[in-house]
Amino acid sequence: MELDEVTISRAITETFMKEFQEAMDIEAAIGGAGPAGMAAAYYLAKAGIKTVIFERSLRPGGGMPGGGMMFNTIVVQEEARGILDEFGVRTREYEKGYYTADSVEASSAICLKAIQAGAKIFNLISIEDVMIRKNDRITGLVLNWSAVNLAGLHVDPLSIRSKVVIDATGHASEICHIVVNKLGVKLMTEGGGILGERSMWAEIAERKIIENTREVYPGLIVAGMAANAVCGGPRMGPIFGGMLLSGKHAAEVAMKIIKKPAGS
Numbered sequence: 001m002e003l004d005e006v007t008i009s010r011a012i013t014e015t016f017m018k019e020f021q022e023a024m025d026i027e028a029a030i031g032g033a034g035p036a037g038m039a040a041a042y043y044l045a046k047a048g049i050k051t052v053i054f055e056r057s058l059r060p061g062g063g064m065p066g067g068g069m070m071f072n073t074i075v076v077q078e079e080a081r082g083i084l085d086e087f088g089v090r091t092r093e094y095e096k097g098y099y100t101a102d103s104v105e106a107s108s109a110i111c112l113k114a115i116q117a118g119a120k121i122f123n124l125i126s127i128e129d130v131m132i133r134k135n136d137r138i139t140g141l142v143l144n145w146s147a148v149n150l151a152g153l154h155v156d157p158l159s160i161r162s163k164v165v166i167d168a169t170g171h172a173s174e175i176c177h178i179v180v181n182k183l184g185v186k187l188m189t190e191g192g193g194i195l196g197e198r199s200m201w202a203e204i205a206e207r208k209i210i211e212n213t214r215e216v217y218p219g220l221i222v223a224g225m226a227a228n229a230v231c232g233g234p235r236m237g238p239i240f241g242g243m244l245l246s247g248k249h250a251a252e253v254a255m256k257i258i259k260k261p262a263g264s
């Protein structure tokens with residue numbers, strides 16, 4: 001059989017268009033394919049929730065493949081090791097309660113499992129705004145090609161509708177910043193604003209991240225480092241258990257919202 005370049009091109013564009021259109025009316029839209037966003041996507045998709053991640057970069061993984069200061073190993077604590085086991089990631093006990101894993105293996109495995117569970121990841125797409133109704137609920141996301149944003153081109157975006165949005169954009173907590181800046185509303189945080197992340201304190205940060213993973217505005221959940229950045233928690237550096245546990249918890253919070261009867 002002779003290979004035809006145009007057939008290859010049609011196969012790619014037609015498949016992409018079909019999948020992108022399917023992503024326009026979904027149950028869970030996640031901003032950011034870091035460890036928290038991808039873990040959330042895995043648990044949501046596994047529960048049969050129509051889930052899509054939009055990721056600005058070329059490659060998924062966020063801060064995980066970089067390990068600690070480019071030493072590409074991560075550490076997880078006892079509480080999160082089961083999650084890495086579930087993703088098939090090999091861990092090694094370094095000292096009692098401290099487990100190491102290859103950061104590239106870990107981020108690849110979480111990504112693969114999330115996709116195989118049924119989640120879709122669109123890379124190279126940036127979230128530049130949210131969609132609202134009556135200024136009291138987030139109903140979707142406004143997207144553009146990352147290349148358009150990087151080039152500073154004046155090109156209008158497209159929108160997708162979702163029952164819940166998860167801000168898993170990491171330290172920058174970009175979706176929450178958009179909501180506060182453009183809607184001028186108060187979040188369900190102390191004082192109603194974005195409290196900002198505090199300096200490194202791994203023990204407290206890893207504990208706080210779970211309680212900080214919650215709905216901060218109707219239809220909007222924060223997960224991962226965005227949860228601590230929005231709710232005023234410290235950073236934790238290259239220990240990743242909190243990110244995985246936060247992603248799992250965000251999925252549970254999202255499922256409760258999605259399954260709530262309309263109008264209640």
Ligand code: 48F
Nearest residue numbers: 032034035036055056062063064126127169170224225237
């Ligand atoms: O930063 P990131 O890995 O967030 P996370 O899942 O994990 C945090 C850790 O990596 C690390 C840490 C661990 O202890 O503190 O920092 O909370 O992944 C966030 C992803 O969101 C993407 C960004 O490219 C990254 O891959 N992102 C950020 N803003 C946008 C976005 C946006 N506006 N649209 C789409 N993607």
